Amino acid sequence: MKSINLDTILVPNAACPVREIGDGLIIMAPTGTATHTLEELGAFVWRQLDGQRTLRQVAEAIVSEYDVTLDAAAKDLCEFASQLVAAELVGAQ
Amino acid sequence: MTASPLSSPVPEYRLEVGDALFALRCPQPGLAEGLAMWFDRPSVPAGAGEPVISLEITVIAHDDQPSFPRSLLTTKRLLGDGAFDISDGLITGRFDPLTGRGEVRVKAALLTGRLTRIFEQVLYQAHISARARMGRPAWLVHSSSVIVDGQGFLFVGPSGSGKSTVAANSPGRHVLGDEMSLVRPLAGGAGGWELVGTPFNGTFREKRPGSAPLRAVLLLEHGPAHELGDAPESAAVAVLAGEIVPPVGLDEIPGPDTLPRMVDAAQAIAANTTLKVLRFTPDPGFWKTLEGAFGLPPLS
Numbered sequence: 001m002k003s004i005n006l007d008t009i010l011v012p013n014a015a016c017p018v019r020e021i022g023d024g025l026i027i028m029a030p031t032g033t034a035t036h037t038l039e040e041l042g043a044f045v046w047r048q049l050d051g052q053r054t055l056r057q058v059a060e061a062i063v064s065e066y067d068v069t070l071d072a073a074a075k076d077l078c079e080f081a082s083q084l085v086a087a088e089l090v091g092a093q
Numbered sequence: 094m095t096a097s098p099l100s101s102p103v104p105e106y107r108l109e110v111g112d113a114l115f116a117l118r119c120p121q122p123g124l125a126e127g128l129a130m131w132f133d134r135p136s137v138p139a140g141a142g143e144p145v146i147s148l149e150i151t152v153i154a155h156d157d158q159p160s161f162p163r164s165l166l167t168t169k170r171l172l173g174d175g176a177f178d179i180s181d182g183l184i185t186g187r188f189d190p191l192t193g194r195g196e197v198r199v200k201a202a203l204l205t206g207r208l209t210r211i212f213e214q215v216l217y218q219a220h221i222s223a224r225a226r227m228g229r230p231a232w233l234v235h236s237s238s239v240i241v242d243g244q245g246f247l248f249v250g251p252s253g254s255g256k257s258t259v260a261a262n263s264p265g266r267h268v269l270g271d272e273m274s275l276v277r278p279l280a281g282g283a284g285g286w287e288l289v290g291t292p293f294n295g296t297f298r299e300k301r302p303g304s305a306p307l308r309a310v311l312l313l314e315h316g317p318a319h320e321l322g323d324a325p326e327s328a329a330v331a332v333l334a335g336e337i338v339p340p341v342g343l344d345e346i347p348g349p350d351t352l353p354r355m356v357d358a359a360q361a362i363a364a365n366t367t368l369k370v371l372r373f374t375p376d377p378g379f380w381k382t383l384e385g386a387f388g389l390p391p392l393s
Contacts, residue, residue, distance in 0.1 A: 017353040021360060024327030026334070032352045035334060037327040 002092045004081045006056035006074055010049045010090040018046075027089050036087060041066065045080065049090060055081060107137035107144065108216070111231055111275045111289050113223035115216065116144035121152055131209055132292040134302075145223045148188075149196040152204060159183045159200055165214040166339060166347055175344045184215060188343035193226050195343060210272075213293050215343075217273075222342035231277035232358050233338035237295075238274040238288050240267040241389050245288030245305035247274055248371070249336045250313035255373065259313065260297035262377040265392050269303055271295035273338075276362055279306060285365050308387060309367040316372025319382040329368045334359035 002008070012018075015030040023040040038046055044065065048058045059074040066073075084090045104125040106117045114137060119125040128150075129135055160180065162168045168180040175195070176187045183203060188195030203212045217233055224231055237248040237256040248259045260271035269288070272295030279285040286307040290300060312324060312332050324332075334356040341347050369386075373379040384391055 017349075017356075019330075019353070019356050019360060021330045021363075022326030024325055026327055026331050026356055028352050028356065032347065032349055035331045035352065035356065037325070037331045039325045039327060043327075 002085075004055070004078050004085065004092060006054060006059065006078070008055050008078075008081065009051065009053065009093045010055070010081055010084065011051040011093060012046070012049050012090050013088060016089050030088055034087075036089060042080065045077065051093075103149075105136065105139075107139070107141075108132060108134075108292055109137050109142075110216070110220050110223070110233075110291050110293075111277060112229075113146070113220060113227060113231075114142045114144045115219055115223070116147040118147065118149040120149065124150060124152060127204070131294070133294075133298070134292060145193055145226050146219050147194045148186075148219060151196065151198045152201050153198050155200045155202070159202055161203065161208060161211055163211075165211065165218075166341055169346050171344070171346055177344065177346075184212075186215075186343070188222065190222060190225065190342065190344055193222070210294060213273075216293070217338045218341060218343045218345075221338070221340050222344070225342055229277070230358075231275055231289075232340075232362070233291065233293075234274050234276055234333075235272065235336040235338070236274045237271040237297075238269040238290065239263050240269065240288075240303055240305040241383075243305055244308035244387070244389070245269075246308055246383070247276070247288055247310045248313055249310060249333055251332075251335065254313040255315060255375065256313065257296045258375045259373075259379075260295070260300070262375065263380070264377065266380075267303055268297065268300050270300040271297035276307060286362055307362075307366050309369060310362065311369055311371040311383075314370055314372045316374065318372070319374065319379040320372045321382055321386050322370045322372065324368065324370045326363065326368070329370075330356065330359045330363050333363065333368070 017028045019026045025038040025043040027036045048061050055077055059077050062073040063070050085092050104119045106125040106128040108115045162180050165179050170178045175189050178185050184199050186197035237259045239246050257271040260268045269290030273291045273293035275289040275291050276286050279287050287304055288307045289304040290302045337355045337358055339351050340354050
């Protein structure tokens, strides 16, 4: 698996159906056997993943929206990105 | 060959799930009576409606020791022309969605004691086929359900979360069941949902038929005390979706749209009712919490 860093670009897996539920999201695994829920912050991150922005740019977007430092946002974002990749909800470039 | 005027009609056990009537044709002696005992209700009288699904059930003798999958959908294969095989011959059959008629052959072991609950999943699939034929949506939900003061309460959660415990700790109340409930749109198109009991069996045997407008969906969690709380909407919908019976008919297998349809159904149900998390201990005290939160009268 490609290592995740702030230069990584995540591309949502087009085979995963997504539903907007309140402030959050439900993303369904490509195998059709599991659901993954993202609450407000996770959903905010998901909506930034346009296949163009790097994780550094996404972290900056988090900082502009939420009361968090860039270092903290970047650390949590890379961990979250690794989980998304492991669940095959996104691809990493 | 024509039927002799002296020949007996094939015994039939008629079972209603919501407003979907199944005719289970049972040519083998004792099978119709056995099904009536299992579901603890007599056959719906002939003339009470036209069956939307008619299945001939045949019990197959065998000398192997079949394995029993937890879900009949994971091992189901389509063989073409409406034929299907589940778990390498444990259940085989054929279904024609146009006529609603079909046949199911089941190894005898699966109709023994509690294993019959696995066989019930065939009827879940029949229900999906029935709804498709009727053109009226309704969803089977793994749940306990109770009617209080004319209002329906649906208790959901994964296996082990306490659905049967809720039923067992609701003495004196109208328990619809502890395994499977039906949720369907309220008549009249005014929005909202109706909660309906089903004949499907859990471990609680004092269930009673009935229906009521759905007042709330309660997501069960074990806790140190009785407490009603909120859950993020997306998480609550995901839990509810996971308890909805996959919309897969007798002549179908799960496909890419199966899970999205379950999530969409859960979202639609959630949009017109109250979703709460109920943390509880295994005693009837949780009803005090619900009475306070929903303005219910105490049990007299």
